[in-house]
């Protein structure tokens with residue numbers, strides 16, 4: 198995908214603030230610190246469009262980005278970060294649920310997993326819940342540059358065993374550092390644009 202334009206649209210802390218647009222939309226979701234914001238920057242060839250941080254829990258709202266004036270990317274707050282107070286956690290959870298259930302132009306969710314870690318119960322619940330509410334999802338294993346090639350294959354296999362129950366579902370190894378997997382992920386997004 199050639200990126201002609203990528204612009205921040207708005208941040209939302211509740212459903213009323215979601216932008217009114219019918220453009221096909223893709224959401225990026227996963228644990229705190231898994232690399233959601235970095236992945237969006239990598240896909241859009243922008244170093245700093247989306248704020249990233251070594252401190253988990255950085256993204257606390259849903260941020261909307263308009264891409265090529267024809268689709269929208271959303272960066273969701275990460276889940277599973279222990280240091281967030283319970284009431285804040287509940288607020289994020291409500292926001293994300295509201296968004297995933299009601300957003301009519303949502304075409305797919307990109308679900309991110311850290312390639313170095315075994316998926317958690319929260320990851321598994323998110324995946325099962327997306328299936329229940331009939332939202333299409335694409336699986337990505339982030340931070341692949343942190344492992345050597347043989348370790349990478351081993352981890353991908355482990356993640357598959359824990360997370361995917363068929364042989365067809367793709368699990369794309371990605372690195373936002375060197376853009377590994379960028380083309381493959383764009384192909385899957387492109388298929389869902391039409």
Ligand SMILES: Nc1nc2c(ncn2[C@@H]2O[C@H](COP(=O)(O)OP(=O)(O)OP(=O)(O)O)[C@@H](O)[C@H]2O)c(=O)[nH]1
Nearest residue numbers: 229230231232233234235249250254255256275373
């Ligand atoms: N080596 C490497 N580091 C990465 C990669 N992706 C993200 N990181 C680093 O991981 C940390 C978290 O990245 P973010 O993109 O901010 O993660 P996030 O999922 O948006 O985090 P929250 O907004 O807190 O939920 C940052 O220090 C990034 O530089 C990657 O592909 N390779």
Ligand SMILES: [Mg+2]
Nearest residue numbers: 233234255256
């Ligand atoms: Mg973030």
